[in-house]
Amino acid sequence: MTRSNAAPTARAPDAGGAATSVSHPPPVAIAPMQVLRADGTIVDPEFIASVPPADIARLYAAMVAQRVYDDRMIKMQRQGRLGFYLACTGEEACAYGPAYALRNDDWMYPAYREPGVALWRGFPLQTWVDNLVGNCDDPVKGRQMPVHWSARAQNVVSISSPVGTQIPQCAGTAYAMRQRGDDAVAICFFGEGTSSEGDFHVGLNFAGVAKAPAIFFCRNNGYAISTPYEKTTAAPHIALRAHGYGIRGQVVDGNDLFAVIKAVGEAAAYARAGHGPTLIEAKTYRLAAHSTSDDPKAYRSREEEAEALIQDPLPRLRRWLEAQGLWDEAREQQTQTEASEAILAALALAEAKPHPPLSTLFDDVFAARTPLLEAQALELAAHLASGESAYRAAGGH
Amino acid sequence: MTRSNAAPTARAPDAGGAATSVSHPPPVAIAPMQVLRADGTIVDPEFIASVPPADIARLYAAMVAQRVYDDRMIKMQRQGRLGFYLACTGEEACAYGPAYALRNDDWMYPAYREPGVALWRGFPLQTWVDNLVGNCDDPVKGRQMPVHWSARAQNVVSISSPVGTQIPQCAGTAYAMRQRGDDAVAICFFGEGTSSEGDFHVGLNFAGVAKAPAIFFCRNNGYAISTPYEKTTAAPHIALRAHGYGIRGQVVDGNDLFAVIKAVGEAAAYARAGHGPTLIEAKTYRLAAHSTSDDPKAYRSREEEAEALIQDPLPRLRRWLEAQGLWDEAREQQTQTEASEAILAALALAEAKPHPPLSTLFDDVFAARTPLLEAQALELAAHLASGESAYRAAGGH
Amino acid sequence: MPTMNIIQAVNDALDLAMAADKDVVILGEDVGKFGGVFRATVGLQEKYGEDRVIDTPLAEAGIIGTAIGMALYGLRPVAEIQFSDFIFPAYDQIVNELAKFRYRSGGEYPCPMVIRTPFGGGIRGGHYHSQSPEATFAHHAGLVCVTPSNPYDAKGLLLAALASPDPVMVFEPKRIYRGPAHGTNWSAHPKGEVPAGHYTVPIGKADIARPLRGKGIPVSLISYGAMVETCREAAAKLEAEGIDVELIDLRTLVPYDLPAIVESVSRTGRAVVANEAPKTCGFAAEVVALIMEHCFDWLQAPPLRVTGYDTPFPYTLEAAYLPDSGRVAAAVRQVARYK
Amino acid sequence: MPTMNIIQAVNDALDLAMAADKDVVILGEDVGKFGGVFRATVGLQEKYGEDRVIDTPLAEAGIIGTAIGMALYGLRPVAEIQFSDFIFPAYDQIVNELAKFRYRSGGEYPCPMVIRTPFGGGIRGGHYHSQSPEATFAHHAGLVCVTPSNPYDAKGLLLAALASPDPVMVFEPKRIYRGPAHGTNWSAHPKGEVPAGHYTVPIGKADIARPLRGKGIPVSLISYGAMVETCREAAAKLEAEGIDVELIDLRTLVPYDLPAIVESVSRTGRAVVANEAPKTCGFAAEVVALIMEHCFDWLQAPPLRVTGYDTPFPYTLEAAYLPDSGRVAAAVRQVARYK
Numbered sequence A, B: 001m002t003r004s005n006a007a008p009t010a011r012a013p014d015a016g017g018a019a020t021s022v023s024h025p026p027p028v029a030i031a032p033m034q035v036l037r038a039d040g041t042i043v044d045p046e047f048i049a050s051v052p053p054a055d056i057a058r059l060y061a062a063m064v065a066q067r068v069y070d071d072r073m074i075k076m077q078r079q080g081r082l083g084f085y086l087a088c089t090g091e092e093a094c095a096y097g098p099a100y101a102l103r104n105d106d107w108m109y110p111a112y113r114e115p116g117v118a119l120w121r122g123f124p125l126q127t128w129v130d131n132l133v134g135n136c137d138d139p140v141k142g143r144q145m146p147v148h149w150s151a152r153a154q155n156v157v158s159i160s161s162p163v164g165t166q167i168p169q170c171a172g173t174a175y176a177m178r179q180r181g182d183d184a185v186a187i188c189f190f191g192e193g194t195s196s197e198g199d200f201h202v203g204l205n206f207a208g209v210a211k212a213p214a215i216f217f218c219r220n221n222g223y224a225i226s227t228p229y230e231k232t233t234a235a236p237h238i239a240l241r242a243h244g245y246g247i248r249g250q251v252v253d254g255n256d257l258f259a260v261i262k263a264v265g266e267a268a269a270y271a272r273a274g275h276g277p278t279l280i281e282a283k284t285y286r287l288a289a290h291s292t293s294d295d296p297k298a299y300r301s302r303e304e305e306a307e308a309l310i311q312d313p314l315p316r317l318r319r320w321l322e323a324q325g326l327w328d329e330a331r332e333q334q335t336q337t338e339a340s341e342a343i344l345a346a347l348a349l350a351e352a353k354p355h356p357p358l359s360t361l362f363d364d365v366f367a368a369r370t371p372l373l374e375a376q377a378l379e380l381a382a383h384l385a386s387g388e389s390a391y392r393a394a395g396g397h
Numbered sequence C, D: 001m002p003t004m005n006i007i008q009a010v011n012d013a014l015d016l017a018m019a020a021d022k023d024v025v026i027l028g029e030d031v032g033k034f035g036g037v038f039r040a041t042v043g044l045q046e047k048y049g050e051d052r053v054i055d056t057p058l059a060e061a062g063i064i065g066t067a068i069g070m071a072l073y074g075l076r077p078v079a080e081i082q083f084s085d086f087i088f089p090a091y092d093q094i095v096n097e098l099a100k101f102r103y104r105s106g107g108e109y110p111c112p113m114v115i116r117t118p119f120g121g122g123i124r125g126g127h128y129h130s131q132s133p134e135a136t137f138a139h140h141a142g143l144v145c146v147t148p149s150n151p152y153d154a155k156g157l158l159l160a161a162l163a164s165p166d167p168v169m170v171f172e173p174k175r176i177y178r179g180p181a182h183g184t185n186w187s188a189h190p191k192g193e194v195p196a197g198h199y200t201v202p203i204g205k206a207d208i209a210r211p212l213r214g215k216g217i218p219v220s221l222i223s224y225g226a227m228v229e230t231c232r233e234a235a236a237k238l239e240a241e242g243i244d245v246e247l248i249d250l251r252t253l254v255p256y257d258l259p260a261i262v263e264s265v266s267r268t269g270r271a272v273v274a275n276e277a278p279k280t281c282g283f284a285a286e287v288v289a290l291i292m293e294h295c296f297d298w299l300q301a302p303p304l305r306v307t308g309y310d311t312p313f314p315y316t317l318e319a320a321y322l323p324d325s326g327r328v329a330a331a332v333r334q335v336a337r338y339k
């Protein structure tokens, strides 16, 4: 971690002299960067002009489809057809914006709420649904819960449940890119709750010292399961932490697709120019429950949820597209219908596929099976043949 | 972690609107708070007037004694009379200042470089040296390396080697104080290198949310063993991290005893008033080697060390005391001689004491020995009786 | 007597402890308003306030680190780690700090507190909501480790933990939180009867969960946590085959009840040890090694282990991975018929 | 042939690997200008630059976390953890991430990298510079764990680790970094002869560190790391007493060399397993359990363990705590004379 930042040394300089407190009270709230407000007013016409409107229409269509997928999959989970599901409803701009702003050779470390980053890059819907079902075509071979996929071809890294672990990993990948002389950047997505983990700190600090071409994208959706922002931190913004790592920080309206594209694009340009990482905090709201295991009624009010709806990224974008003559009710209907048909068809197909083969239990622990794993695979085969297996009794093959 | 901070909610407000980057570039260097400069000029006469000069003379004498202890113990280690030693040379103000500024019911979590905090509170020199030797009167019963003592009677918590672990513990103790209705504060000492650990982050953030009466005292002495500040972080000041936790931050000249007393005193008053924690960064310089296992010649220049000497907290204080007529060469000599005699006498006494009894090996793992530990104690006794024990062969009893 | 499931028993124990001692505080992710993701702390924040039932930021090292600082000062914290898969960010605080505080301070700073964490598979949690890391804590001296297998013990062990002078980790068998088996609930089970009010289950004492019936080849079957019910199922099946199982529920892993193990195995001469965690260096290895050291002359057959496989925990194939009663029965048969 | 101590052998292996493959990078605390607190990386930053020999901030989770990210992208990081006592802040990154990356991604994201860390006591390091946590890593599937006991193996295993497709943890026996025993150095030891240039010691293969001499009661003595030299000392002492020790140096803990263990114990019928870590759930427990499962019919005596006591590691009484050759010899005698 070398390119020095020419930071002042730690020795006490005799300069200055007045008794200065660094910050007391801490700096006041900073208005998030916006391009297109919820009420339709445009803050930054120049930036809007720089994005091909057809791209925005495509992005909007993808976001509408994502919402349909989320709605359908939550229903499917309730019907017992999925073991678990977790939606990104209300936060679509935080996946599709960065996906659009970056190049395909930029690596992505999503949390569990950004299927959009892979789908936008061409990760097949069917493969995504195969993962939700955990069948033989699930890229992770049925080893993780639904929504924990992996998309190597898209340079999207395998999703983990432990939150925050991805942050130093992203710093390391960014370091490796520079080390290899590649012009790419690495981005990591995580929630504001996750920013409390030690891994957040060590990852951002490493990246700062190394001036690694990394982007840390914090989706501040107001909740970590039931824990509201006020119990996550006393800081008014997560992005203020950038100060403490000597890196660039940015607060952005996470429900404004344009603003997210702009923020990530600027951070990428900054990183590619060798200036180091940016911490982006995207203010948004988790309109959905945390997951299908959660019920937000236990900890937040219906009024709060209704108020948050005003900021929903979809209607705001739709109004703009309609004003440009790029969208209408018919296209909306058609997009929804197609998305609904596509996801349900994919689900039906996925359900018809067999389980991953039993051999997958023992593969990929190491590059090759160890003798112990070979022996355990034989043990399991014998057990399954014995007629006493719970797995067989439950219909497993 | 309750008293809400009335922080803005995480939802994206539509207010403001201009595309504002939080901080790019990060804020410029902040001059550390000073009271008495190295060149003798006084920045804050009012504060100086508020401290009884006799107290300063006592503190100075203790700091001189500390330096004598450090010099002697390093020599004793070289002569093979101690297994290990670690000095605080150049950083004495960072121990004696906080010790003076706080009350005896305030808890302290020192790192390994602050024997002064306990000695000032009356931790017996003999006990401290018994720990350095690891004899039967070592408060930690010879279980830890030298310099890892414990001082329950002084409300100073057992020292650990793993760095940073003390930071969330200090937050927890501060929480408990408030919960019990006690008016005390808890302070934690650590180096700037340690501020890179995840525990720094989680500890400060917890304390911030809880508004716990805690003080986090970061001794920025320029090095973490061989690692210079520029490789620890790209931030110009560790104290800037206070922003990111919504807490108070303060940079102070750590070689200015007055300024350290003032900073800690203000932080304690702030905490006792219910306003929450302060992160203090004291800029100082590790004039000593990291420890007796280290040789700084491998990684820093003699010129740099010579330059740092100008900031040495001792001569600066001595000049001021002399100007007040409170100190002279005779007192200096006497203090040094007494300290030298005291520490060498304590060492001789300590060396004459026997090892901790063998039973201590199996005690204090739990409140009472488990059957397994009883059995292992018997096993060891039998082994020692067998004549084949390496411990016995080496003269152990 | 009231019947409860394990969650209710835990909640009841916490409620009693908080009512009796205002130094008892609960802290963890989502333990407050939400009552914990498994609902073990439901209603307690309402009753005892936000200062005593603390919703923490999302940081396990912070939860344990602050709890240690509270305990040193004199509070009695009960930290909840949402899933034991997520306990590892706090591993350093637990094994280097909590476990060693009393010892390293020469007894000056004991640190009695409780860590509750659900462990094990069987809830379709896959890779990261199913692990059983108890052995990696048992290895570090200084941590009492208990694992209830039923509501009665869950309440009694937790109340014992809250009275212990030592740090206690409670590994809760989440698979059987609500019933001893899929589809049944605890009210039908004798151990579902949970006395109202305070009682303790002694730390360090195993339980004979099923005594020998006196007919057939005797085999000691030793387990803990959710696997106890799996073993009970196996024992029932084996009875008809002329194999008489003495089922020992360890209940405490550290300090383990060696006399109970030795007493049983020296009587039966045959033993199977079952745990859900992977085989290599799991707790079952320790029990087998102890049996070797203390019962060799009585052994009629090699003690066998039934464990999870040495792979990460799967999702779709969970039922193939989890040691089921069939695998336990097969191992017991092998030991019973060994010649 | 040149003679080297373990530190020199490690340095030599790293130098060779860095010269051969520019994707190899070293990272850790003080590994650069300073060359590491044990001097294992001395001279490498000068030779390969600050970008390839990286002085990291003081954060073990950061060292391992960033190394993982580098490895996923294609670099071959060698992370140094200064003492294995300080590895625990990175425990989550190691056991939940590194160990599981290949498996959880269905093979899409393998993560080959090396973690080097000195372990064990004997350097007067007390509580926090002496621990032996290897078993707590061996328990988590997905980590190759090796432990050299001499310079030859140190170089050969490290070069094998650098060529492995899997993540490898190298537990280095710091007590014998500079010599097989206090006051002697490796140049007098056959295993101190270290070939120049590239060679590997195969992962997964144990070594017969001392074959049977053919006279006396045969006993298999199984160990690894610094304890191998302790066991060698015990074996020499026992020879005169008519006890013939076959000393097996496991070298790799995961995947362990079961055939070598079984082959030896089935021949001798008697076994002692020694490790320095605390007894409960240490690696020796696993070896004893394996011996049970695979060698029961040949056993003439119960396999015994010689281990550290179940306490944190002491300072002043270190020599009483550390399993010495006398304790090993006593256990071997007990096993040899068992009737």
Ligand SMILES: Cc1ncc(C[n+]2csc(CCOP(=O)(O)OP(=O)(O)O)c2C)c(N)n1
Pocket: A113, A161, A162, A163, A190, A191, A192, A193, A194, A195, A219, A221, A223, A224, A225, A286, A290, C029, C058, C082, C086, C089
């Ligand atoms: C290390 C760890 N601890 C706890 C959990 C359980 N958990 C899953 S999601 C979650 C909340 C995450 O909140 P946030 O980071 O804000 O992301 P969001 O769900 O709001 O997108 C928690 C506590 C986990 N997955 N990993």
Ligand SMILES: Cc1ncc(C[n+]2csc(CCOP(=O)(O)OP(=O)(O)O)c2C)c(N)n1
Pocket: B113, B161, B162, B163, B190, B191, B192, B193, B194, B195, B219, B221, B223, B224, B225, B286, B290, D029, D058, D082, D086, D089
């Ligand atoms: C968790 C952990 N990692 C590594 C070490 C080894 N170590 C001991 S002191 C030290 C440097 C600490 O530097 P700093 O925090 O700046 O304190 P200073 O020594 O300068 O007072 C290191 C790396 C440790 N003790 N604990």
Ligand SMILES: [Mg+2]
Pocket: A191, A192, A193, A219, A220, A221, A222, A223, A224, A225
């Ligand atoms: Mg959130």
Ligand SMILES: [Mg+2]
Pocket: B191, B192, B193, B219, B220, B221, B222, B223, B224, B225
């Ligand atoms: Mg320092």
